[in-house]
Amino acid sequence: MRIKSSILVLVSVLLLVSLCPRPARAAPYEGYTYSYWGDAVQSPIAYLPSRAISGLEAGTGAWTAPGDLFVSAEGMLYVLDSGNGRIVVLDKEWNTLRVIEGFRNGEKKDSFNNPEGLFVTDAGRIYVADTENGRLVELDGTGTFVREIGAPKADVIGAGFEYFPRKVIVDKAGRIYVVGRGVYEGLIEFDSDGQFTGFMGTNKVQFDPVDLFWKSVSTKEQREKMVQFIPLEFNNADVDEDGFIYTTTVDKKTFSPIKRLNPSGIDVLRVGGEIPPIGDLSKDRSAFIDIDVTGNGVYRALDATRGRIFTYNEDGKLLYVIGQLGSQLGTFKNPAAVESYENAIYVLDRDLGRITEFTVTRFGSMVNEANTLYSSGKHDEAAKLWREVLKLDANYEMAYVGIGKSLLRQGEYKEAMTFLKLGNDREYYSKALGKYRREYMRDHFSIYMTGMIAMLLGGYVIVRLVKRPRKEGRVQDAVS
Numbered sequence: 001m002r003i004k005s006s007i008l009v010l011v012s013v014l015l016l017v018s019l020c021p022r023p024a025r026a027a028p029y030e031g032y033t034y035s036y037w038g039d040a041v042q043s044p045i046a047y048l049p050s051r052a053i054s055g056l057e058a059g060t061g062a063w064t065a066p067g068d069l070f071v072s073a074e075g076m077l078y079v080l081d082s083g084n085g086r087i088v089v090l091d092k093e094w095n096t097l098r099v100i101e102g103f104r105n106g107e108k109k110d111s112f113n114n115p116e117g118l119f120v121t122d123a124g125r126i127y128v129a130d131t132e133n134g135r136l137v138e139l140d141g142t143g144t145f146v147r148e149i150g151a152p153k154a155d156v157i158g159a160g161f162e163y164f165p166r167k168v169i170v171d172k173a174g175r176i177y178v179v180g181r182g183v184y185e186g187l188i189e190f191d192s193d194g195q196f197t198g199f200m201g202t203n204k205v206q207f208d209p210v211d212l213f214w215k216s217v218s219t220k221e222q223r224e225k226m227v228q229f230i231p232l233e234f235n236n237a238d239v240d241e242d243g244f245i246y247t248t249t250v251d252k253k254t255f256s257p258i259k260r261l262n263p264s265g266i267d268v269l270r271v272g273g274e275i276p277p278i279g280d281l282s283k284d285r286s287a288f289i290d291i292d293v294t295g296n297g298v299y300r301a302l303d304a305t306r307g308r309i310f311t312y313n314e315d316g317k318l319l320y321v322i323g324q325l326g327s328q329l330g331t332f333k334n335p336a337a338v339e340s341y342e343n344a345i346y347v348l349d350r351d352l353g354r355i356t357e358f359t360v361t362r363f364g365s366m367v368n369e370a371n372t373l374y375s376s377g378k379h380d381e382a383a384k385l386w387r388e389v390l391k392l393d394a395n396y397e398m399a400y401v402g403i404g405k406s407l408l409r410q411g412e413y414k415e416a417m418t419f420l421k422l423g424n425d426r427e428y429y430s431k432a433l434g435k436y437r438r439e440y441m442r443d444h445f446s447i448y449m450t451g452m453i454a455m456l457l458g459g460y461v462i463v464r465l466v467k468r469p470r471k472e473g474r475v476q477d478a479v480s
Contacts (some may be wrong), residue, residue: 034275044392085101085113113131113132126141129167169239182233187237257279258299301338314375322345332352366392379406413435
């Protein structure tokens with residue numbers, strides 16, 4: 001009997017445990033977006049930290065000041081362990097596949113010297129910005145040396161030019177673009193053969209009117225001590241599937257820290273709405289140090305000021321924000337790089353020497369899918385998901401806009417106006433209002449015209465009745 005009672009008690013306890021709701025994963029940061037008016041609005045968390053790994057946990061020894069991270073199309077993670085001058089390759093399950101510590105360069109053994117940038121092509125070729133050695137190194141997938149590309153040489157390059165490549169990207173045509181330390185002319189471009197072809201996408205010089213005034217009234221000696229008007233240098237870059245290059249610049253004065261360069265080097269970044277993609281709108285502005293381009297025009301920018309990742313859609317509208325500085329899982333001490341793969345985001349922390357993985361929540365998944373449908377022109381399908389998003393976040397302006405555009409396409413102009421007004425989309429609200437006016441006048445034209453004609457006829461009759469007695473009175477006076 002005692003055994004049976006114990007079993008019944010155990011079963012009861014297990015049943016109660018199974019019925020109790022599981023506690024949700026606590027987020028070490030708050031989610032938010034910005035309203036049309038620039039106010040920070042609380043929003044559900046789009047991604048939550050799920051796991052982290054360091055060099056010790058990967059079995060490779062501690063990573064020292066890792067400078068870059070790349071995730072391949074197969075989900076393999078390439079860690080540039082800059083302080084140790086090596087590359088660590090992990091598979092999707094974070095098992096260490098190989099460690100590339102050196103390579104044979106001809107007859108000699110060669111190695112990296114404080115490399116800062118890493119890129120892997122779809123064919124598995126590894127490009128390393130070997131910064132202190134002043135070169136690019138290309139390796140195959142096994143780490144075997146292929147070639148090195150030295151400093152660019154051309155008449156347009158001055159004699160005192162110093163070449164310290166910091167970041168490197170390669171497009172599908174094999175063109176190589178390098179971010180150089182102290183290079184203000186733009187990205188350094190090489191063709192697939194490694195020949196220098198020029199600079200691309202130079203940032204425009206930003207003038208400060210106050211400094212300009214003082215320079216105009218200062219002496220030569222005073223002007224020499226003042227800050228020179230020079231373009232801002234790029235600090236990172238990424239390339240999308242169509243060959244457009246996204247760049248970041250630590251630019252806290254203007255509103256263009258992110259650029260999307262076409263093959264001619266012209267910035268064609270789309271900015272829809274009143275707030276450009278600049279990160280936080282507070283006094284201490286964001287400093288973007290890395291950018292990760294995903295599919296459908298979505299890109300993520302890593303902010304070193306507060307350790308946050310800002311995700312924008314192809315129109316430059318903020319989708320969500322995750323992360324912050326701190327010591328908990330999901331926060332960073334000194335973030336260095338951000339990458340994405342499927343429904344996960346990876347952030348490399350330079351000081352902590354570890355990678356943190358973030359997995360998508362229900363809210364983030366719905367926003368991502370709705371935005372994908374929206375950017376593909378499937379507005380009606382997207383509208384269904386946007387309505388679900390509003391159940392989780394009634395302040396999400398993009399959802400109102402998405403539903404409003406869908407209603408506009410369906411000819412529901414009056415209802416579309418309601419949603420577009422809630423989403424603060426003035427452009428499409430005006431379009432809906434114009435169509436609603438035309439539809440309203442078309443449907444009620446006969447009524448208005450009938451009423452107008454009736455009023456005109458009534459006025460005519462009244463005038464005739466008023467004038468008739470006067471005419472009759474004048475005729476009687478004449479007869480008498």
